Amino acid sequence: MKKNNPSIINAWCMYDWANSVHALVIVSSIFPVYFSATALSASGRPEVDFFGFSIKSSVLFSYTVSVSFLITALLVPTCxxxxxxxxxxxxxxxxxxxTGALSCMLLYFFTKDTLIASIFLFGLSLIGWSGSIVFYDSYLPEIATxxxxxxxxxxxxxxxxLGSCLLLLFNLSMVLFPQFYxxxxxxLPARISFFTVGLWWILFAQIPFHYLPEGRSDKQKGGSWILNGFKELGKVYGNLREQPYLARFLAAFFIYTMGLRTVMYVATIFGASELKLPSQSLIITVLLIQLVGIAGSYTFAWLSAQIGNIYALMIGVVIWIGICTGAYYTTEAMEFYMIACTVGMVMGGIQSLSRSTYSKLIPENVSDTASYFSFYDVTEKLAIVIxxxxxxxxxHLTGSMRNSILALLVIFVLGLVLLSRIPSLKIYRLELDKRKS
Incomplete structure (x- = not known):
């Protein structure tokens, strides 16, 4: 297959357009706000009964994300x-x-009476989203140079x-002006929003599904399908001893992703529960984050071209350290909005750059990129779990989300230290050329 085919590249990119509405509406904006307002005890406290256990709703939200990504990490190798x-x-x-899209559509039925079922549907939507991303990411080295x-x-x-912003604008108009509809x-506007996420996701996913090629069959491996996936991960892990730069990058990626992705999943809950911000303000803030994120993705791509991927990533992690420091001391709405805009600038940029950096570090003679990206995605999922x-x-132990933010700050500092141990990709390429000669 010829690489850099514009039709295939554009179709591949459209899956981001299709699935990012889940990350925005379900993970970051309308669902967390609705969840905080709905997951309450009979007395109105933010605590719910979950199979006989009384648990704070924000903690339950975090644990649901953890368990969902743990399940994905276990499923990915076999799949x-x-x-x-x-x-x-x-x-x-x-x-x-x-699976993810239909789970979102079924969240239309989320009420106080269906809380437990809705928590499972939320978790299932996360499994569907994260599972599809594994295969989506693995296409990049196959379709591009x-x-x-x-x-x-x-x-x-x-x-x-861009795509998720368009849908969120429509959903936000329903939330703010329900009488117009x-x-x-x-x-009802929030519940309709959940349904539209699934519908959007399925409809626009048909573009990449039409253009992207099927994977290459490798029936020579033999053995048990269930065990083969874990064996392939074991091979990749074993190969890391011969690829020290890739191993160092994965270690750093594992650590800073713990902090980055956790912030993405709990930021809105923090604003709603800790700062008591109005739901409309939170949703609009998330929309601004997305718009700033468009510029952030291209900014970091440009920055990597100027100073290299590793140094660009280090700048991104330093900014995340500043974000956590600021969030710990945040008490006012305006402070939260300023930090949120900063999050938008680095959120997409560092994720995009991480994916492309890993693609560059995969050895050129590797034909089975799916195994390497499976390892990458399992690493990411375990980081989110932890x-x-x-x-x-x-x-849960301290009763304060601010202490949790301090823990994330320490994680980012450790990630920065690990990134500093990796030389630039130019040095990596020079060493590869020496080995070849």
Missing amino acids: TAVADYTGKKKRFMQFFCY EDNFDRYSARGFSLGY GITQKA GTFIYGIVE
């Missing part, structure tokens, strides 16, 4: 192994996509921001 064996990578991407990784990765994230029930669990357990 990628079966996809490798059968050559049906796109089919697995479709399965996870439709290395010199275009940063640019195409940034284009995908930017399209995701003939809606009289207070909770990060959100740390955030939740610190809040």
Whole structure:
């Protein structure tokens, strides 16, 4: 297959357009606000009964994210192994996509009476989203040349921001002006928003599903499909001893992703529960984050071209350290909004750059990129599991989200230290050339 085909590249980027509405509406804006307002005890306290256990709703939210990504991390190796064996990578991407999208649509029925079922649907939507991303990411080295990784990765994230903003604007108009749509029930606009996420996701996903090729079949591996996935991860792990730069990057990526992704999942809950900000203000703030994020993705792609991927990532992590420091002392709404805009600038940029940096560090002679991206995505999912669990357990034990933010600050500092141990990619390429000669 010819690489850098404009039709295939644009179709690949459109999956970001399709699935990013989940990250924005379900994870970051309307769902967390609705969840905080709905997951209350009979007396109105932010505590719920979950299978006989009384638990703070914000802690339950964090734990749900942790468990969902742990399940994904366990599923991914088996799924990628079966996809490798059968050559049906796109089919697995479709399965996870439709699972996540249908779960979002069923959240339309989320009320106080369906709280427990809705928590499971939220978790299932996370599994569907994160599972599909594994196969989506693995296409990048197959459809593009290395010199275009940063640019195409940034284009995908930017399209995701733009598309999700458009849907959020529509959903926000329903929340703010329900009478214009003939809606009289207070909770109905949010529930309709959940349904539109699933519908949008499925409809626009048909573009990449039409253009992207199926994966290559590798039936020579033999053995158990279930075990093959974990064996492939074991091989990648074993290969890291011969690829010290890749190993160092994954260690750094694992640590700073703990903090980055945890902030993404709990920021709105923090604003709603800790600062008591109005729901409309929170949703508008998340929308601004997305708009700033478009510029952020391209800014970091440009920055990486000027000073290199590793140094650009280090700048991003330093900014995250400043964000956590500021968030710990935040008490006013305006302070929260300023920090939120800063989050938008670095959120997409560092994710996009991480994906493209990893693609560059994968050895050129590797034909099975799915195994390497499976390892990358399992690393990311485990980081989210540990990060959100740390955030939740610190809040549970201390009673304050601010202490959880301090824990995230320490995580980012450690990530910066690990990134500083990695030389630039130019040095990495020079060493590869020496080995070849």
